[in-house]
Amino acid sequence: MSTGSLLEEAFDANASGYPEVVAARTPTQLLWRRLRRDRLAMVSLAFIIFLVFIAVFAPLIVSLIGAPEPNVMNSSLLNSFGNPSGPSSAHWLGVDGLGRDVLSRTIYGTRVALEVALISSAIAMLLGVVAGLLSGYFRGPVDTGISRLVDVLLAFPVLLLAIGLASACSLGNGCLGGAIQPGLGTVIAVIAIVSWTYPARLIRGQVLSLREKEFVEAARSLGASNARIIFREILPNLVGPMIVYATLIIPTAILFEAALSFLGIGVSPSTPSWGAMISDATTTFDTAWWYMVAPGVALLLTVLAFNLLGDGLSDALNPRSED
Amino acid sequence: MSRIMRLSIGLMATGLAIAVSACGGGGSGGSASLGVPNKQDTSGKQGGTLTVLASGDVDYIDPGAAYYQFSYMIDYATQRPLYSWAPDETQTPTPDLAVAQPKVSNSGKTITVEIRPNILYSPPLQKQAVTSADVKYGIERGFMPSVANGYATAYLGNIVGAAEFSEGKATEISGITTPTPTTIVFNLTKPTTAAVIGALALPLSAPVPESYAAKYDAGKTSTYGTHQVSTGPYMIRNNAAGETVGYQVGKSIDLVRNPNWDAKTDYRKAYLNEIKVTEGNADSAVASRQILQGQSQINGDFGPPPAQLQQLFQKKSSQLVLAPSGGIRYVALNTTVAPLDNLNVRKAIVAVSDREAMRKARGGEALGPIATHFIPPEMPGFDQAGGEKGPDYDFLANPTGNLALAQSYMKKAGYPSGSYTGSQVLQIVGTSGGQAQKLAEITQAQLAKLGFKTKLQLVTQDAMYTQFCNVPKKAVAVCPNVGWLKDFNDAQTILVPTFNGENIVQVNNSNWPQLNVPSINEAMNSAQLITDPNKAADAWAAIDKQVTAQAPAIPWIWDQQPNIASQNVQGVISKFNAQWDLSFTSIK
Numbered sequence: 014m015s016t017g018s019l020l021e022e023a024f025d026a027n028a029s030g031y032p033e034v035v036a037a038r039t040p041t042q043l044l045w046r047r048l049r050r051d052r053l054a055m056v057s058l059a060f061i062i063f064l065v066f067i068a069v070f071a072p073l074i075v076s077l078i079g080a081p082e083p084n085v086m087n088s089s090l091l092n093s094f095g096n097p098s099g100p101s102s103a104h105w106l107g108v109d110g111l112g113r114d115v116l117s118r119t120i121y122g123t124r125v126a127l128e129v130a131l132i133s134s135a136i137a138m139l140l141g142v143v144a145g146l147l148s149g150y151f152r153g154p155v156d157t158g159i160s161r162l163v164d165v166l167l168a169f170p171v172l173l174l175a176i177g178l179a180s181a182c183s184l185g186n187g188c189l190g191g192a193i194q195p196g197l198g199t200v201i202a203v204i205a206i207v208s209w210t211y212p213a214r215l216i217r218g219q220v221l222s223l224r225e226k227e228f229v230e231a232a233r234s235l236g237a238s239n240a241r242i243i244f245r246e247i248l249p250n251l252v253g254p255m256i257v258y259a260t261l262i263i264p265t266a267i268l269f270e271a272a273l274s275f276l277g278i279g280v281s282p283s284t285p286s287w288g289a290m291i292s293d294a295t296t297t298f299d300t301a302w303w304y305m306v307a308p309g310v311a312l313l314l315t316v317l318a319f320n321l322l323g324d325g326l327s328d329a330l331n332p333r334s335e336d
Numbered sequence: 337m338s339r340i341m342r343l344s345i346g347l348m349a350t351g352l353a354i355a356v357s358a359c360g361g362g363g364s365g366g367s368a369s370l371g372v373p374n375k376q377d378t379s380g381k382q383g384g385t386l387t388v389l390a391s392g393d394v395d396y397i398d399p400g401a402a403y404y405q406f407s408y409m410i411d412y413a414t415q416r417p418l419y420s421w422a423p424d425e426t427q428t429p430t431p432d433l434a435v436a437q438p439k440v441s442n443s444g445k446t447i448t449v450e451i452r453p454n455i456l457y458s459p460p461l462q463k464q465a466v467t468s469a470d471v472k473y474g475i476e477r478g479f480m481p482s483v484a485n486g487y488a489t490a491y492l493g494n495i496v497g498a499a500e501f502s503e504g505k506a507t508e509i510s511g512i513t514t515p516t517p518t519t520i521v522f523n524l525t526k527p528t529t530a531a532v533i534g535a536l537a538l539p540l541s542a543p544v545p546e547s548y549a550a551k552y553d554a555g556k557t558s559t560y561g562t563h564q565v566s567t568g569p570y571m572i573r574n575n576a577a578g579e580t581v582g583y584q585v586g587k588s589i590d591l592v593r594n595p596n597w598d599a600k601t602d603y604r605k606a607y608l609n610e611i612k613v614t615e616g617n618a619d620s621a622v623a624s625r626q627i628l629q630g631q632s633q634i635n636g637d638f639g640p641p642p643a644q645l646q647q648l649f650q651k652k653s654s655q656l657v658l659a660p661s662g663g664i665r666y667v668a669l670n671t672t673v674a675p676l677d678n679l680n681v682r683k684a685i686v687a688v689s690d691r692e693a694m695r696k697a698r699g700g701e702a703l704g705p706i707a708t709h710f711i712p713p714e715m716p717g718f719d720q721a722g723g724e725k726g727p728d729y730d731f732l733a734n735p736t737g738n739l740a741l742a743q744s745y746m747k748k749a750g751y752p753s754g755s756y757t758g759s760q761v762l763q764i765v766g767t768s769g770g771q772a773q774k775l776a777e778i779t780q781a782q783l784a785k786l787g788f789k790t791k792l793q794l795v796t797q798d799a800m801y802t803q804f805c806n807v808p809k810k811a812v813a814v815c816p817n818v819g820w821l822k823d824f825n826d827a828q829t830i831l832v833p834t835f836n837g838e839n840i841v842q843v844n845n846s847n848w849p850q851l852n853v854p855s856i857n858e859a860m861n862s863a864q865l866i867t868d869p870n871k872a873a874d875a876w877a878a879i880d881k882q883v884t885a886q887a888p889a890i891p892w893i894w895d896q897q898p899n900i901a902s903q904n905v906q907g908v909i910s911k912f913n914a915q916w917d918l919s920f921t922s923i924k
Binding site (some may be wrong): 085086092093094096112150171182243281282283296297298299300301 | 383472621641643644646647690692693695696697699700701736770773774776777779780792794873881
């Protein structure tokens, strides 16, 4: 059959008389199409959206369900020996050792978890990408310097390093001349500092490969500056890996924050943090089991959701995966 | 006894949850079934090794420097001060190195003590007997900068020549004389007899041979502690050179029998062959479980957490003993930091405070009554100061807090809205972890009710004291985790170190509110000279009321201290120290 016949058929197929044009899907459309097929990833995405909603509208939600604010203490809800009361119609998930509503604190804890995770991950990715780009593109002394720095930081036991930094910055006016203040700022900074090395290595590897590609050579031959090549040619090709890694670094950051809060470092005491709640609940688990369950389940589901979404994105962005 | 409360509060994490009806009401004695019997059974079986689990270390291993409840647990087993405390004794010290009670003469300005002859020191000293000169040197050490005992000046500063000696202007305290090897005489500038006699029941009066110790005391910081000799039934295991190899800083203390101790000269029984103190048990839940389920163990400087205590009481109450501490816990308000320098502001803060919540954070009514002033129960002056009900000040009338009254005081303080509208951010420094942290958070929440902006800093118990609350120049506004125990059964030990403005020092300060009211200072100085016990009790009660009226702190509990032991331990409590008495405890 001749080409002309195909065009004729195309024209014939369109009842309105306009020719049908076959349009290629954009990368985003392809990504979404592939991701949609992964049910676990979609459920995880929905859960994450739900979490964001909870975090943003926490005060309204707490008000609507009739729970008290997270830091309202009510000692009358403790028995005469100071033990917290369990779930009731007024306090669906019971109260903690200071008479504070556990459900309310779990809801507000979403804010802390997401705020710390998203900001620290963003900073870690920014630092990592910049370091990886510079290291992989320029190579030589720049690569050597950055890579050795990464090696040194990776040699530190991460949790101990985080504990040390968090402890040092949690007292008085913080550290770095007050640039890092005690509280959430400390936790965010600490997580970012210990987390940027992994994306730096990953991006460096990608850049080492990309810089040898023909399109980079072509841009160079056309007189493009290094900055243009880095940001206009190489960086766009790193978006996929960056997205995947970001979704995988977020749950690590959430767990990190929970661990630091569990150890009593960084987050201020009254801040409703899941990790701090779990820590507080350990001494009363025998008599007040509910106190640990709520933040524990919340933490579990959140970390799981981000991990599953990250896996789904990784598969969806893999060019070898079937369309 | 400041450090008694300093470390006990932070480490206790006790929130006692005694959830059985036998616990009884909120009386000062707690549960009859869990309290210390009026007369304890001090019989026991010889032998065995006892393990004491502790969270931290003693403050000082040197008995001349120690000023901490946990340190006293060790010191009263290894040293023989002139007087000490038999297990059931809280009123009158028991003659220890002394033969009998002191003789007072010269209108209360001369105190004479006869000591027992032929009391030998432990190895490496062999066949060296204690003399009165050794007691004199032991007390003089407390005034040396290399030892710097925390109560020497407060209680013994009126000995003739003490001031000159501590300033380095004399080579001895001239007011302490030793006319015979078994006689020691204290000459005072003022008849502060009660204070001096009380202090002679503290470890500072334990003898120290100058010929042996002087070389260790000569440096900037004395090292006698790690070379100490003992006169009590136990000693810290040492080597031939006298080095206390049984003391590993922050790790362990190993007490063995003192081979030169003569049981016939001592009221102590000393059943145990060895006592091992193991430190670093930071998790009180784990350590408590170890004690309760294990063998031959007792607690040292911590108490079990709430959940365990509740179970303990319900299932194993014979392993728990509540001992009245003879002290008080309070939230100190710095009277030199604005706006806390305003009396009405302080009254407002006290008025709004939910002291019931504070007590529940610790463990509830089983742990003692809510405090309404500072002299604790069973101390002379307590009843005269108002007893449990207190002196009837309106700002202390409601144990759960009275916001309306608090706001009225704020209005009187110049805040028409009833809330603080200034820009000052109050610094609160509390102890991290456990019940102490809960208390700090409660304090912060109470202040927020009156509009105060606060910055809560949580640090270790030691740091809370040594780096913040004890250091006036740090200007910490609120110290929520402080408290004070008696040094001896006299109200001055509760009020003088903590509320006399003349005792404010720039380092190691115990007057945390920095209260400095001249009329109160003067009243305290006068009351210390009263020799008649009843008049003294009245005088101190009146001072207690004056101090309470200044609202320098939020008093919240006169507490009881929970002590736990393994099932096979026959524990005996030192009611003076509110802890296990190592010289009477035995293995069944």
